[in-house]
Amino acid sequence: MVKRLMEIATAALILVLAFSAPAYAALQPGGPSANGNTNINSTLSYNEVIKILEDIESSSKGQVEVSTLDQYGKSEQGRSIYVAKVGTGPQKIWIQAQIHGNEKLVTEAALQLLKTYAKSGDKDVEKVLEEATLYFIPMYNPDGAEMNIRHTKLADSGKLIDLNRDWTLNGFEAKESEVVYAYWADVKPDFAIDLHHQGLKQVYGTNESTSFSLGISLAPDGPTLPGTGYNDITKQMMAYVYDDLKDYGYTHIDRYQVWIDREKGTAYDIDIKGGVVSAMMMGLNYKSLNPENHSHPAVFFETKGNSTDGSLGQKSNGYLTKQNYLALKSLVHGYVTGEVEKVNPEDWYNIPYYPLAGYMTDYNGIVPVGPDSGY
Ligand SMILES: [Zn+2]
Incomplete structure (x- = not known):
């Protein structure tokens, strides 16, 4: 029974914390504060994003x-x-932002x-544009x-769906997933970057508030x-x-x-198969749209703060x-340029991290660290 309760609690925590750790926002001193009143007027609305895209297009000389994706x-x-x-280049690079609707500054960065x-x-820019085509x-x-929430809401049932858990073989629940997945299967990118925000945390072994976290949604090693x-x-990319x-x-x-357990000084890596970037790495074939897998x-990337829990201060934006x-x-x-491939993959472990608890x-709930995992 206790074990079962633990499993339920764990599953709930996974849902709450993966790709976002707002639960810690209240615990951390010294971060930027908007006293719970983040001014979302300082971030971009849907219509503003469209306007900016059109402006960029018309001033870009083609x-x-x-x-x-209609x-x-x-x-x-x-x-x-x-x-x-x-x-115009052959390497296809996919950059997506704001899959979570309350994670707003990433759109501006993109x-x-x-x-x-x-x-x-x-x-450097010319080189990138000759070698690659980028899809933003x-x-x-x-x-x-527009609702300033993490999820999308299904039109027929009102059910809230986390779009970053919806790319599963069991079937997509939200239209957004079907739309973006079908486009992804047509483009067939070579590499993707997904942009998020997280709650406040501290760099292991320091009193510094983390401003930026580097993430791989299927845990390295x-x-x-x-x-x-x-x-x-x-x-290599993250290093x-x-x-x-x-x-x-x-x-x-x-x-x-x-x-993160600051008393024990431990934390967990995520290994989440239903996340979009995980499904990309696993070659998800849904509705036979990606038959070659x-x-x-x-x-x-995770940037500090989001616009729901008030942890985003205008000063720091x-x-x-x-x-x-x-x-x-x-x-x-x-x-x-191929510079990434020259990096020693083990330099990943130079990026500060909490000793791994699992x-x-x-x-499969929590999976313990194996003897050969290198930790
Ligand atoms: Zn997110």
């Missing part, structure tokens, strides 16, 4: 192509999902990067964004990732970003982990957006 469908509340395409690519001029989805969840073939490349950004002002970067490495922008730009450039999974 470099940026903005379109909707041919695949619309959101539950009937909104179009937008994509912007830039670059749009800023798109603007940089639209302007060009700079050598700056607002994956427009309904959640864990139960699932080595079997995908992307164990080394995802670790590359860490090295590039760790000395940038005001950033305190660590590994994305959940269920196309797959690719994919990682995610500028630098939080900037570090996200810089990390994105750095990783895209490192990937395109893996939080969405398929």
